Structures are given as C-alpha cells and as structure tokens.
Amino acid sequence: MAYFEIKDLVVKHKSFEGIKTVLDIEHLAIEKGETFGIVSESGQGKTVLALTIQKLLATPPGIIESGEVFLDGEDLFKKTPRQMQRTINGKKIAMIFQDPMSCLNPVFTVGYTMIDVLRENRGMSRKEAKAEAIRLLEEVKLSDAGSVMGKYPHQLSGGQRQRVIIALALCCGAEFMIADEPTRNLDVTIQASVLKLLKELQRKHAITVLFIANNLSLISAFCDRVAILHDGRIVEEGDVREIVRNPQNAYTKMLLSAVSRTHKTEETDAEKPVLLDVQGLKKYFLINDEIKHLKNLTLKAVDGVSFKLRQGEVLGIVGESGCGKSTLVNTILNLYEPTDGKVFFDGQDAFAGGKRNNAFKKNVQIVFQDPYWSLNPRWLIKDIVAEPLDVYEKLNENERVARVKELLAMVDIPEDACYKYPHEFSGGQRQRIAIARSLASNPKLVVLDEPTSSIDVFSQAQILDLIKDLRKRFNLTNILISHDLGVVHDLSDRIAVMYLGHIVEFGPAEEIFSNPQHPYTQALFDSIPDVDSFGIESLKTLEGQIPSPINPPSGCTFHTRCSKACEACAQRTPKETVIGEGHVVSCILFEKDGTEAGIAG
Numbered sequence: 001m002a003y004f005e006i007k008d009l010v011v012k013h014k015s016f017e018g019i020k021t022v023l024d025i026e027h028l029a030i031e032k033g034e035t036f037g038i039v040s041e042s043g044q045g046k047t048v049l050a051l052t053i054q055k056l057l058a059t060p061p062g063i064i065e066s067g068e069v070f071l072d073g074e075d076l077f078k079k080t081p082r083q084m085q086r087t088i089n090g091k092k093i094a095m096i097f098q099d100p101m102s103c104l105n106p107v108f109t110v111g112y113t114m115i116d117v118l119r120e121n122r123g124m125s126r127k128e129a130k131a132e133a134i135r136l137l138e139e140v141k142l143s144d145a146g147s148v149m150g151k152y153p154h155q156l157s158g159g160q161r162q163r164v165i166i167a168l169a170l171c172c173g174a175e176f177m178i179a180d181e182p183t184r185n186l187d188v189t190i191q192a193s194v195l196k197l198l199k200e201l202q203r204k205h206a207i208t209v210l211f212i213a214n215n216l217s218l219i220s221a222f223c224d225r226v227a228i229l230h231d232g233r234i235v236e237e238g239d240v241r242e243i244v245r246n247p248q249n250a251y252t253k254m255l256l257s258a259v260s261r262t263h264k265t266e267e268t269d270a271e272k273p274v275l276l277d278v279q280g281l282k283k284y285f286l287i288n289d290e291i292k293h294l295k296n297l298t299l300k301a302v303d304g305v306s307f308k309l310r311q312g313e314v315l316g317i318v319g320e321s322g323c324g325k326s327t328l329v330n331t332i333l334n335l336y337e338p339t340d341g342k343v344f345f346d347g348q349d350a351f352a353g354g355k356r357n358n359a360f361k362k363n364v365q366i367v368f369q370d371p372y373w374s375l376n377p378r379w380l381i382k383d384i385v386a387e388p389l390d391v392y393e394k395l396n397e398n399e400r401v402a403r404v405k406e407l408l409a410m411v412d413i414p415e416d417a418c419y420k421y422p423h424e425f426s427g428g429q430r431q432r433i434a435i436a437r438s439l440a441s442n443p444k445l446v447v448l449d450e451p452t453s454s455i456d457v458f459s460q461a462q463i464l465d466l467i468k469d470l471r472k473r474f475n476l477t478n479i480l481i482s483h484d485l486g487v488v489h490d491l492s493d494r495i496a497v498m499y500l501g502h503i504v505e506f507g508p509a510e511e512i513f514s515n516p517q518h519p520y521t522q523a524l525f526d527s528i529p530d531v532d533s534f535g536i537e538s539l540k541t542l543e544g545q546i547p548s549p550i551n552p553p554s555g556c557t558f559h560t561r562c563s564k565a566c567e568a569c570a571q572r573t574p575k576e577t578v579i580g581e582g583h584v585v586s587c588i589l590f591e592k593d594g595t596e597a598g599i600a601g
C-alpha cells in the first residue's frame with residue numbers, strides 16, 4: 001500500500017438544482033517523500049478533495065457517498081471528527097491555504113497564535129512555546145522573527161503571511177502536507193521564494209506533499225508527478241515531464257496551451273494620435289499615524305511618471321505589490337488628487353474641472369481585479385451593467401434593457417442573465433459582466449486592473465481573448481495592470497516596469513520581454529516559472545522586500561536589491577537613457593553610451 005491512497009471516492013453536492021457528482025476518483029496513490037500535483041481550472045473539485053481528505057467538507061451540502069482514504073496505513077474515513085481533530089489534522093496532515101489572511105485570526109498577534117497552537121498540540125510551557133515559535137519563524141526565513149511575533153496579520157506583507165502559515169503548518173511535525181494554491185495571491189518574485197522555501201523544508205523534514213494548483217507551470221517547477229482533474233475525475237496522471245512534453249488528454253492539452261500562449265501584438269501605428277499624455281505625474285500621501293509615532297511623513301507613491309499612449313495601444317504596467325501601479329492609474333483617472341504633474345486626454349487637460357470632468361469620466365472606464373467584489377451582490381445584472389448608462393444617457397426601461405442585452409452579447413453572456421444576480425455566475429462569467437459594464441458608456445480608454453488575477457488559468461485565457469477581440473472591434477486603448485507577467489506579455493504593445501513609484505524601464509513589449517535591460521526587469525522576468533523548465537532549481541528569486549516609499553533608499557532606489565549595484569548607485573539618481581526606439585531605461589550602467597556592455601568595457 002502506498003503512503004497515501006484514495007480508493008473509489010465519490011463526493012456529491014446537494015443544491016436546489018439537484019444532486020451533482022463533484023468528485024469521482026477511482027484510485028490515487030502517493031509514495032512517501034513524493035511531491036504530487038493536482039491541477040485543473042477552478043470549480044473542478046481540487047479544494048473539495050483537500051477538504052474531503054481531512055474530513056473538513058461541510059456535509060450537507062456535501063455528501064461523501066463512498067470511498068476510502070488511507071494515510072500511512074490508517075483509514076481516515078473510519079475516524080470520528082474528534083479523532084481527526086485530535087490526532088490527524090495538524091499533527092499528521094498539515095494544510096497550507098491559498099489565502100493566509102482568511103486563516104490567521106486578525107485579532108491575535110502571530111506570536112499569540114503560534115504559542116497557542118504549540119501549547120495545545122505539543123504540551124509546551126509558555127516559555128518553551130515562545131522559543132519554538134521564534135525558531136520556526138526563523139526556519140521559514142522571516143527576518144527579525146522576534147518582532148514578527150508581536151505583529152498582527154494585517155501588518156505583514158503577503159509573502160510574510162504565507163511564511164507564517166508555513167511555520168504554523170510545521171508546528172506539529174506533520175509528515176503529509178496539502179498545499180492548496182499556496183502562492184496564488186503572491187507576486188512572481190515572492191512566489192518563487194515561497195516555493196523554494198517549501199521545497200527546502202519538504203526535503204529537510206521528508207514531507208510528502210499534495211500540491212494543488214491551477215497552473216501547470218507551477219506544477220512543473222514543484223512536483224514529481226501530476227494528476228489532471230476535470231469535472232471531478234482524473235483524466236490523466238503520470239510523471240510531470242512526460243505529461244508536459246506529451247499530453248494525451250484534450251483537457252490537459254487545453255491547460256498546457258493556456259500557460260504557453262505565444263505573444264503576438266499588433267503592429268502599432270506611430271502615426272496614430274496620442275490619446276493619453278502623462279507628464280511628470282506625482283502622488284504623495286501625507287502620513288500621520290499616532291499609534292506608530294509617524295508624523296508629517298511623506299509617502300511618495302508615484303514620483304514623477306511620464307509616458308504617452310497612442311490610440312489603440314495597450315500599455316502593460318508591471319512591478320511587485322506596493323510599487324505604485326494602482327496609485328498611478330487611480331491618479332491618472334483623477335480618483336486621487338495629483339500632487340503634481342499633468343495628464344492630457346485627447347489633447348484636453350484631464351484634470352480641468354476636477355472630479356466633475358464628465359467628458360473624461362465617460363471616456364475612461366475601469367475593470368477591477370476581483371469580480372466577486374466589484375459587482376453589487378444585491379443588484380440584478382441588468383442594473384449593474386446599466387449603471388454607467390444611467391449616468392451618461394437617459395434611456396427608458398425598454399431601451400435600457402435592450403442596450404444591456406447588446407452589451408452582454410458582446411461578452412458572450414446569454415441575455416437571460418439580465419434577471420439574475422452575480423452569485424449565479426462563475427468568476428470568469430462575472431469578469432465578462434464587469435467588462436460589459438465598462439463598455440456601456442462607449443469609452444475610448446479602458447483600464448484593466450489585474451483583470452484575471454482572481455480567476456483560473458483557463459478562464460483567464462478566454463478573458464484575454466475577449467479583451468483582444470473587443471479592443472479590435474471598438475478600437476479601444478487599454479492600460480493593463482498586472483503582476484502576472486504572462487498576462488501582460490500576451491496583451492501589451494508597450495510595457496512600463498515600475499519600482500518604488502518610478503518607471504525604471506519603458507518600451508515596446510516584444511523588445512522588453514525578449515531582451516529586458518534594467519536589472520529589476522531582468523530579475524522580475526527571471527522569476528516567472530516556465531512550463532517546460534522542470535524542477536525548483538529552474539526558479540530564480542529576487543531576494544529582499546521592496547523598501548518603504550516613506551523612506552526610500554538613496555540614489556537608485558533599487559540598489560538595495562540589485563545584483564549589479566556599484567558605489568555610485570547609492571549616491572545619485574539614474575537618468576533616463578534612450579537605448580532604442582521608444583525604449584528607455586533608468587540605470588547608471590546605461591548612461592555613458594547607451595549600452596551596458598559599453599560601460600563594462
């Protein structure tokens with residue numbers, strides 16, 4: 001018998017629409033020490049499987065109809081919930097959830113939570129538990145573990161929170177770990193370092209891992225074997241390399257093509273008029289926080305950003321969380337009052353008339369990151385989509401519904417959706433509805449703020465195709481914010497790479513992706529897992545955290561993390577150097593004659 005084994009597992013889900021089979025797994029076996037991946041798009045049963053294994057599935061509405069789950073020879077389904085809680089979950093099976101915020105209690109400090117778990121499960125005294133908690137936080141490479149102990153979850157970055165969750169998973173010495181999309185909400189740079197850490201700990205403690213992902217690139221970097229789950233059934237299973245190189249099932253092929261989409265941007269016409277002209281835009285926030293003893297400090301979220309965007313172009317803005325991407329866009333949209341600088345839209349001053357500049361607002365719309373939050377759950381779809389129509393056009397109810405149906409048809413949502421609520425749709429469908437709403441006022445510029453980050457990789461591919469199609473049909477100009485570089489690559493004509501409120505590299509997308517020049521851009525792109533580079537060693541990491549924009553490093557703000565930094569980097573701010581047509585880099589290495597090699601020589 002294998003170390004972990006599932007036999008004839010059938011799980012059903014009961015809803016008002018009837019009973020549906022959500023999992024039907026004949027056989028799955030994982031050997032000790034192995035890393036086994038389960039991959040599928042959302043809604044195919046991955047998380048139901050993780051919860052079922054631990055007997056944490058809510059029944060009802062879930063129904064475990066049949067099956068056996070063995071861990072190290074023990075039949076988990078024969079255990080009572082109390083036995084599972086006391087002897088299995090946490091102790092023999094550790095779980096890492098995808099959203100660390102939802103599994104850390106916001107009212108307790110990290111130290112309180114960890115000491116509590118250690119005392120409860122390992123019978124330690126408070127003093128012993130405290131020392132062990134600090135040791136575990138150090139083991140997951142959290143610098144200054146002592147001060148992390150005193151912090152609340154909201155005071156930590158996403159990567160730090162995920163490291164705390166990993167430390168908690170290690171608390172009780174479990175030898176089997178279920179990692180449910182553990183890097184889903186993290187930047188690529190942090191994703192690579194969290195995965196490397198997990199692999200290191202897995203090897204050190206001989207942990208067997210069931211790794212759940214919606215992306216085959218992560219599986220190929222992290223796992224030995226993989227099972228492809230579709231409609232609750234395993235449609236293909238085997239060695240990761242074998243499956244990536246020679247997929248047999250049509251669904252596997254579809255998942256692979258979703259992660260290996262090749263980029264083809266349309267030729268942009270240099271003669272096309274400039275639609276958006278951003279000149280020296282700054283957005284500073286004044287910080288007064290009495291609890292943290294911070295008074296009259298200035299946070300420079302956007303610090304002198306300039307670029308031009310021509311009609312019909314897509315500008316992708318990339319950079320880690322906290323680099324100023326969203327603040328830049330919100331300031332351009334006049335949602336934040338700019339500290340300095342100008343924005344011209346179609347030749348007109350976009351800030352003239354302040355927030356009441358209706359002509360600008362009508363022409364510029366935004367699609368938000370999370371369609372679960374951006375659609376009002378109490379409104380019918382027809383009212384959600386018609387919201388901009390109600391502001392800018394006065395239509396009677398028949399005209400209004402007809403226009404909404406037309407907009408829904410553009411995004412391939414059936415017209416009967418008009419009288420449904422958001423919860424009746426999947427993530428991908430909701431994002432389509434949000435896109436339909438953004439098109440209601442016939443805008444010229446649509447800002448896409450992480451449009452695919454909350455949906456699975458397969459729906460992502462469909463949304464990207466839709467965005468491209470709509471862009472062509474309506475000659476739309478887009479600004480795309482994303483920390484998913486694959487998405488940006490797929491869609492953009494131009495790229496702006498941001499670091500601490502500055503654009504450090506700007507230029508044609510194809511050129512930047514094929515030959516990034518700025519050390520930060522290079523490090524960022526190196527962190528992206530490639531579906532056919534196997535093994536954790538293929539992942540490169542950018543160490544260190546993005547510094548605080550309240551007190552940014554002197555000179556080049558990237559010098560604290562840059563592998564090529566020299567003495568001058570800490571002393572003066574790099575100038576912008578043009579290194580190709582429309583390709584600009586801010587790095588001292590390029591200043592002399594426009595080539596890095598030239599400086600070195």
Ligand code: SF4
Nearest residue numbers: 556559562569587588
């Ligand atoms: Fe690195 Fe110096 Fe260039 Fe900044 S200026 S990116 S620190 S080499």
